[in-house]
Amino acid sequence: MSGFLELEGLVKRFDGVLAVDQVSLAMERGELLALLGPSGSGKTTTLRLLAGFDTPDQGRVVVAGEDVTAVAPVSRRFGMVFQHYALFPHLDVRANVAFGLESLGVHGPELDRRIERALTLVDLAGFGPRHIAQLSGGQQQRVALARALAPEPRVLLLDEPLSNLDPTLRERTRREIREVIHRVGITTMLVTHEQDEAFELGDRVAVMRGGHLEQVGTPDELYGAPANAFVAGFVGRSSTAPITVLGPSARGVRIRFEGVEWDVDAAAGTPIPPAGPAVMLVRPEALRLTPPDSAAIPATITARRFVGPSAVFTARTDGGSVLEVIAPPQSVPAGARVGLMPSRRVGGGIHLFPQDGA
Amino acid sequence: MNRPPVRLGASLLLVVLLWLVAYPLVLVLLEGVRGPSGWTLAYIREFLARPTEWEALWGSLWISVVSVGLAGAIGIPLAFLFARYDLPGGRVLGGLVALPAVLPPLVGVLAFLFLYGETGFVSLLVQRVLGLTDPPWRLQGAGAILLVHAYSMYVYFYLFVRAALQSFDGSLLEAAASLGAGRWRTLRLVILPQLRPALGGAALLTFMTSLASFSAPYIFGGGFRVMPTQIVATRLNGDDGLAMVETLSLTLLALIALWIFRSGVRAAGEATGRKGAAPARVPVRHPAARLAVAVAGWGLATVLLLPHLTLLLVSLVPVGTWTIEPLPPAYTLRNYLTLLQDPVRAKPLANSLWLATAATGAAVAIALASAVTSARRSGREARAIETLLALPWAVPGTVFAIALATAFSVHAPWVGRVILVGTIWILPLAYLVRNLPITSRAILAGVRALDPSLDEAAATLGAGRTRTLRRITLPLLRPALLAGASLAFVTALGDFVTSIMLYTYDTRPISLEILSSLRQADVGVAAAYGVVLMLVSAAVFAVGADRGSGG
Numbered sequence: 002m003s004g005f006l007e008l009e010g011l012v013k014r015f016d017g018v019l020a021v022d023q024v025s026l027a028m029e030r031g032e033l034l035a036l037l038g039p040s041g042s043g044k045t046t047t048l049r050l051l052a053g054f055d056t057p058d059q060g061r062v063v064v065a066g067e068d069v070t071a072v073a074p075v076s077r078r079f080g081m082v083f084q085h086y087a088l089f090p091h092l093d094v095r096a097n098v099a100f101g102l103e104s105l106g107v108h109g110p111e112l113d114r115r116i117e118r119a120l121t122l123v124d125l126a127g128f129g130p131r132h133i134a135q136l137s138g139g140q141q142q143r144v145a146l147a148r149a150l151a152p153e154p155r156v157l158l159l160d161e162p163l164s165n166l167d168p169t170l171r172e173r174t175r176r177e178i179r180e181v182i183h184r185v186g187i188t189t190m191l192v193t194h195e196q197d198e199a200f201e202l203g204d205r206v207a208v209m210r211g212g213h214l215e216q217v218g219t220p221d222e223l224y225g226a227p228a229n230a231f232v233a234g235f236v237g238r239s240s241t242a243p244i245t246v247l248g249p250s251a252r253g254v255r256i257r258f259e260g261v262e263w264d265v266d267a268a269a270g271t272p273i274p275p276a277g278p279a280v281m282l283v284r285p286e287a288l289r290l291t292p293p294d295s296a297a298i299p300a301t302i303t304a305r306r307f308v309g310p311s312a313v314f315t316a317r318t319d320g321g322s323v324l325e326v327i328a329p330p331q332s333v334p335a336g337a338r339v340g341l342m343p344s345r346r347v348g349g350g351i352h353l354f355p356q357d358g359a
Numbered sequence: 360m361n362r363p364p365v366r367l368g369a370s371l372l373l374v375v376l377l378w379l380v381a382y383p384l385v386l387v388l389l390e391g392v393r394g395p396s397g398w399t400l401a402y403i404r405e406f407l408a409r410p411t412e413w414e415a416l417w418g419s420l421w422i423s424v425v426s427v428g429l430a431g432a433i434g435i436p437l438a439f440l441f442a443r444y445d446l447p448g449g450r451v452l453g454g455l456v457a458l459p460a461v462l463p464p465l466v467g468v469l470a471f472l473f474l475y476g477e478t479g480f481v482s483l484l485v486q487r488v489l490g491l492t493d494p495p496w497r498l499q500g501a502g503a504i505l506l507v508h509a510y511s512m513y514v515y516f517y518l519f520v521r522a523a524l525q526s527f528d529g530s531l532l533e534a535a536a537s538l539g540a541g542r543w544r545t546l547r548l549v550i551l552p553q554l555r556p557a558l559g560g561a562a563l564l565t566f567m568t569s570l571a572s573f574s575a576p577y578i579f580g581g582g583f584r585v586m587p588t589q590i591v592a593t594r595l596n597g598d599d600g601l602a603m604v605e606t607l608s609l610t611l612l613a614l615i616a617l618w619i620f621r622s623g624v625r626a627a628g629e630a631t632g633r634k635g636a637a638p639a640r641v642p643v644r645h646p647a648a649r650l651a652v653a654v655a656g657w658g659l660a661t662v663l664l665l666p667h668l669t670l671l672l673v674s675l676v677p678v679g680t681w682t683i684e685p686l687p688p689a690y691t692l693r694n695y696l697t698l699l700q701d702p703v704r705a706k707p708l709a710n711s712l713w714l715a716t717a718a719t720g721a722a723v724a725i726a727l728a729s730a731v732t733s734a735r736r737s738g739r740e741a742r743a744i745e746t747l748l749a750l751p752w753a754v755p756g757t758v759f760a761i762a763l764a765t766a767f768s769v770h771a772p773w774v775g776r777v778i779l780v781g782t783i784w785i786l787p788l789a790y791l792v793r794n795l796p797i798t799s800r801a802i803l804a805g806v807r808a809l810d811p812s813l814d815e816a817a818a819t820l821g822a823g824r825t826r827t828l829r830r831i832t833l834p835l836l837r838p839a840l841l842a843g844a845s846l847a848f849v850t851a852l853g854d855f856v857t858s859i860m861l862y863t864y865d866t867r868p869i870s871l872e873i874l875s876s877l878r879q880a881d882v883g884v885a886a887a888y889g890v891v892l893m894l895v896s897a898a899v900f901a902v903g904a905d906r907g908s909g910g
């Protein structure tokens with residue numbers, strides 16, 4: 002494994018509890034990697050190990066071939082945007098942005114020039130004299146980004162950068178962040194628990210759970226070929242149901258679901274469990290609604306929710322499974338009897354995992 | 360992460376604090392059981408056998424309990440009145456009500472002497488009006504002590520409860536009303552439980568202050584015994600072993616009280632994080648009610664301000680001119696001029712200022728160092744540092760004076776003892792130790808309130824510890840530093856109890872000069888000193904509060 006930024010077998014315990022367990026990652030220069038996971042998954046600890054606020058019990062952090070594991074945060078030259086921004090409340094915007102530059106000994110006209118450049122980058126030119134308390138949440142977020150980027154750090158770390166913003170503002174700020182990071186071309190690690198955020202911002206996404214790295218890949222890989230049921234369930238909408246794997250078939254795998262046999266596509270990269278009881282994880286677009294007939298699973302529509310131009314229907318099968326199906330809003334009314342079939346237009350979207358879910 | 364220097368700093372602090380705070384107390388304990396010829400229980404036996412010792416201990420205990428009751432009975436209703444009702448002139452009155460706080464203990468006692476003493480202003484007035492030949496009362500004994508305590512300590516209840524009421528979530532009251540709870544049910548089930556931490560805090564503070572109270576019993580006590588004055592008397596008799604045992608008994612009483620209060624408040628549970636706005640004040644609309652409230656309010660304010668005004672009045676009276684008239688026949692500024700021009704008289708003023716400044720500066724430095732090294736750390740060392748910083752608060756001032764006098768009266772550098780008693784260094788040291796709890800409480804709270812990611816942000820921006828401290832931590836801590844420093848400064852400036860045991864002629868502070876002026880019947884100068892102390896205290900408080908809130 003080699004890259005610009007490498008995490009090698011990081012282990013961190015707090016009071017004996019394993020927070021980060023053997024996390025290894027390599028990032029290319031200029032890559033943006035999103036560390037995605039539920040709270041308590043160890044993603045923030047990983048970020049803090051990277052920043053140097055905590056020291057790993059085992060493992061190394063290597064940047065451009067230099068081992069920085071024992072280097073203090075002061076000397077690491079990693080920029081960081083904190084969850085609550087951590088802007089210095091008693092300093093104005095200019096002084097906040099100047100802070101890191103002054104550490105480098107930048108002064109005079111050069112200082113002014115670089116402050117202005119950093120502020121222009123985040124579209125806040127002319128905001129220098131403003132007081133922090135006078136800024137909106139989105140503006141504070143951008144000042145924090147400008148402050149982190151101004152000293153031209155080697156790596157940029159973002160800790161839940163959008164969690165403090167209104168949902169309406171989030172989408173716009175997400176685009177702005179993406180644009181700025183790509184323009185600067187800085188190697189960036191982002192921590193988030195929002196899948197949308199990780200997928201839109203990350204060139205690659207690393208999914209964490211319980212201190213483990215579950216899977217690292219592009220958004221397409223994670224969605225199309227999740228390594229396990231956790232990743233599949235955490236990434237995108239899906240429903241699960243118990244099934245029986247019968248064995249390989251011409252199209253992929255033959256399964257039996259509530260007495261009906263289906264051929265499903267074996268998604269590339271996802272291992273096929275051995276014959277026997279297993280769990281099926283279905284994306285809502287991988288199923289379609291049909292009139293009830295013998296080839297389909299009989300079900301009743303219990304709810305309908307609008308999602309953009311489509312609707313997500315909740316269907317309760319006669320066998321008791323609850324599955325979500327995406328379809329045009331007017332397809333069927335709530336309470337209708339329907340049949341469920343694998344959708345023909347989407348390859349995959351149905352993933353099979355061994356019953357224990359691991 | 361610069362861990363080793365931080366850890367070294369913490370260890371060094373721990374050693375300094377152990378030496379200044381814990382070690383003297385341990386020495387007192389040892390001296391209490393060590394005679395001229397080895398270990399002995401003689402002093403303890405002597406203590407237990409004397410009825411006067413039990414009398415003094417019991418006196419201290421019941422005076423403190425009754426002081427809590429009286430202070431609460433005055434302070435709590437006042438807090439409700441000013442927090443819940445929009446009175447005419449309420450804002451000014453609300454501030455005036457807190458004014459007893461600017462009177463240092465001895466100055467308050469002095470003012471009460473001028474007001475209600477045998478030849479006091481009010482006493483003479485009553486005597487005249489009723490045509491009596493003798494003064495109507497004698498300001499002496501337990502009653503006089505309690506009067507002074509109630510006057511000077513209700514402020515704790517007033518300020519604590521008012522603050523709690525102001526941060527009270529008004530929607531709780533609305534919720535109670537919407538659930539059909541009447542006024543009393545709401546008070547009993549919603550308001551009082553929420554006030555419990557504030558009430559507990561004020562009660563504890565009042566109790567500990569009363570237990571340690573020295574000025575009032577010393578001046579007004581007469582034959583009434585409490586332990587702090589008893590200790591000083593025993594010590595002056597040269598009965599050191601017994602004084603140590605007395606000191607221990609008072610410490611024990613204080614620690615037991617602290618333990619009982621702490622467990623009581625903890626049982627009440629921590630107040631939940633509050634959000635929402637304080638309930639709006641209820642305006643008093645009816646004209647008659649407004650008038651009644653205004654008259655009562657300003658009447659009350661006058662009574663509360665009488666001591667301050669009396670001090671001012673007496674300070675303007677030329678020596679020996681005011682004898683039996685209800686109001687002084689002549690006025691002069693000579694007392695103040697004496698205080699400034701007479702080198703002998705000016706010395707205590709200068710002494711108190713430098714002693715208080717030095718002690719405050721050192722206390723702030725130690726508290727800041729402790730806060731920065733240990734506030735966000737858990738672990739035994741950090742806990743030990745915090746306990747040591749808070750300890751002098753739980754121990755009455757007399758006890759610490761005795762402890763320091765004991766520890767620093769022997770030349771034995773190899774066990775950390777040097778002779779400081781009789782030098783100019785013992786008083787600033789004593790003030791410093793006594794100031795540690797107040798300053799460190801304010802500064803620790805300030806450091807805890809800082810977002811730890813500010814430090815981390817500074818680190819990722821390449822700022823070292825010194826630059827982070829100078830550019831980020833200190834500016835943001837300014838309100839806390841000012842609050843801690845102003846409280847410490849005012850306490851040190853007015854200190855009497857520690858000073859009386861440790862002063863030297865060269866370091867005699869204002870409080871002792873007041874005492875000696877009083878003994879020489881030079882009341883004008885004593886009052887002038889009192890006014891100066893009062894004004895400096897008020898000014899320092901105002902600066903602390905203003906900068907503290909203004910940021």
